Amino acid sequence: MRRIVKYLKPYIWQILLVLALVFVQAMTDLKLPDYMSKIVNEGVLLGDNGVILSTGLEMLAIALVGAVCTIAAGFLASRVATGYARDLRNAIFEKVENYSLSEFDKFSTASLITRTTNDVQQVQMVMIIFLRMIVLAPIMAIGGLSKAIAKNPSMTWIIAASVLCLFVLMGILFSVGLPKMKRMQSLVDKLNLVTRENLTGMRVIRAFNTESYEEKRIDEANRNLTKTSLFVNRLMVIMQPVMMLLMNLTTVLIIWVGANAVGAGSMQVGDMMAFMQYAMQIMFSFLIVSMIFIMIPRASVSAGRIADVLETEPTILDPVQPLDHSDVQGLVEFDDVTFCYPGAQEPTLEHISFTAKPGETTAIIGGTGSGKSTVINLLPRFYDATEGEIRIDGIPIRQMTQHGLRDKIGFVPQKGILFSGTIRSNITYGAHDISEEEIWKAADIAQATEFISRLPEGLDTPISQGGTNVSGGQKQRLSIARALAKKPEIYIFDDSFSALDFKTDAALRKALKDNIDKATMIIVAQRISTVVDAEQIIVLDEGKIAGKGTHEQLMKTCDVYREIALSQLSEEELA
Numbered sequence: 001m002r003r004i005v006k007y008l009k010p011y012i013w014q015i016l017l018v019l020a021l022v023f024v025q026a027m028t029d030l031k032l033p034d035y036m037s038k039i040v041n042e043g044v045l046l047g048d049n050g051v052i053l054s055t056g057l058e059m060l061a062i063a064l065v066g067a068v069c070t071i072a073a074g075f076l077a078s079r080v081a082t083g084y085a086r087d088l089r090n091a092i093f094e095k096v097e098n099y100s101l102s103e104f105d106k107f108s109t110a111s112l113i114t115r116t117t118n119d120v121q122q123v124q125m126v127m128i129i130f131l132r133m134i135v136l137a138p139i140m141a142i143g144g145l146s147k148a149i150a151k152n153p154s155m156t157w158i159i160a161a162s163v164l165c166l167f168v169l170m171g172i173l174f175s176v177g178l179p180k181m182k183r184m185q186s187l188v189d190k191l192n193l194v195t196r197e198n199l200t201g202m203r204v205i206r207a208f209n210t211e212s213y214e215e216k217r218i219d220e221a222n223r224n225l226t227k228t229s230l231f232v233n234r235l236m237v238i239m240q241p242v243m244m245l246l247m248n249l250t251t252v253l254i255i256w257v258g259a260n261a262v263g264a265g266s267m268q269v270g271d272m273m274a275f276m277q278y279a280m281q282i283m284f285s286f287l288i289v290s291m292i293f294i295m296i297p298r299a300s301v302s303a304g305r306i307a308d309v310l311e312t313e314p315t316i317l318d319p320v321q322p323l324d325h326s327d328v329q330g331l332v333e334f335d336d337v338t339f340c341y342p343g344a345q346e347p348t349l350e351h352i353s354f355t356a357k358p359g360e361t362t363a364i365i366g367g368t369g370s371g372k373s374t375v376i377n378l379l380p381r382f383y384d385a386t387e388g389e390i391r392i393d394g395i396p397i398r399q400m401t402q403h404g405l406r407d408k409i410g411f412v413p414q415k416g417i418l419f420s421g422t423i424r425s426n427i428t429y430g431a432h433d434i435s436e437e438e439i440w441k442a443a444d445i446a447q448a449t450e451f452i453s454r455l456p457e458g459l460d461t462p463i464s465q466g467g468t469n470v471s472g473g474q475k476q477r478l479s480i481a482r483a484l485a486k487k488p489e490i491y492i493f494d495d496s497f498s499a500l501d502f503k504t505d506a507a508l509r510k511a512l513k514d515n516i517d518k519a520t521m522i523i524v525a526q527r528i529s530t531v532v533d534a535e536q537i538i539v540l541d542e543g544k545i546a547g548k549g550t551h552e553q554l555m556k557t558c559d560v561y562r563e564i565a566l567s568q569l570s571e572e573e574l575a
Helices: 002-044 049-097 101-106 109-133 136-151 153-200 202-207 211-264 269-311 372-378 402-407 423-427 436-445 449-454 472-486 502-515 551-557 559-568
Strands: 332-339 349-356 361-366 387-392 409-412 490-494 520-524 536-541 544-549
Touching (some): 002 049, 049 269, 136 269, 332 372, 349 520, 349 536, 361 559, 372 536, 423 472, 472 502, 536 559, 551 559
């Protein structure tokens, strides 16, 4: 918990006010048994109605003050805890936004979701109880004990014996339950992971008829979590009646011993009643403390998981003194670039060198696993090159701010990603202030105008989460339109035409060539037809450049390129 305490600094004055209110509440609670004792001893037993009335009114006023303080403390504690939880969620999201892909490889998506939601919620719940009880419990325990001793020192052994039994019981519960409580968050992670995989891969699951297998996976993860949760909840259920039994036995014992003392004339009835209330207050205080200690282990695990995210520093950082790159034209240079994934023994890319010029298309092609996508992931600094240097207009990208660098790039991933909203909001995602005409122009170049125009609401057609209400080809075209609307100096298409038919692919490439004549265009593709017209084609094979040149040149000089081409098209089509 202490690792994330610093996020409580904005609420320090509210916390102090909560503690002050709780202190007043505790003092009023400790005062009430004295009034009860006075009403019984001086009012009821002596038949003095005036004492009953006056003391009763004072008791009512004190109780009212205590109630107001309790409500105010509860309100403020909830406000502090929810605000604290909100700040933690924001901090986690902002931290994750700055992560490179290396950090995303460390934390799974399911785990990050759990940490942002369930873990924060666990900390929030403990914070509410902690703020309200951290002052109340010790004051009630110490104050109640001192007042009980003052009433009848000879009966304090009853309280001591009851508290000892309480500690023994809690010790047993802790030793049995704590390991299970600590394990629960990892089980929640597992369930989220399996659920997410099933929901995102539902089409594949149905296509391969593996519903029964996935049901078993879900059932196993669900059963493990349910089993552990039931175990913890059963402990809590057992604890409550046992605690009540212990408190009732304490009450019976106080009445039995107290009645003998009253009969012997060494104690008044009102004092016995007050002693009973003090005993209950003391036991209640220890019960509260035990409840806090039950909740703290799971919350501390959650706090540690949150702190792990917040304390993980991104491996890719902005330079202390970035170079001015406001006038970048888009000349991209890879200079002897080598890259090795974290933890990998062999480099994915070795000695990659090429230049991509503004106004020209540079295509990257190669077999599966040749490193095509890795090359273009290095340019926006999703990863940093292990060796070598990448420059834009002669400026090393490590000397640019990440925001400034990515502002110059229009990136279209292999898998078209859309956000919930409308077609308009998705196209204008990177350029919010563009005109209606510019939106339609971007859609027209991306070959999306036809299907958008057929929709009843046009650009205002809703897009569901993940773009599930449009086809794969439509999703890709909208992703391309989004990049075009941004009007960057550098375009990166990571196999972004794979879901398009050959006719649409050809029309899109022609529209790009006719309308984007000043920007640098880098295309990663699997199809020869997509790259055949490029001014420069980079052929990758096992992370190395196997060839470089135009289509005609590579057909004569590069065996790897020729094999790829002949595997897709006949010699007549290639001629």
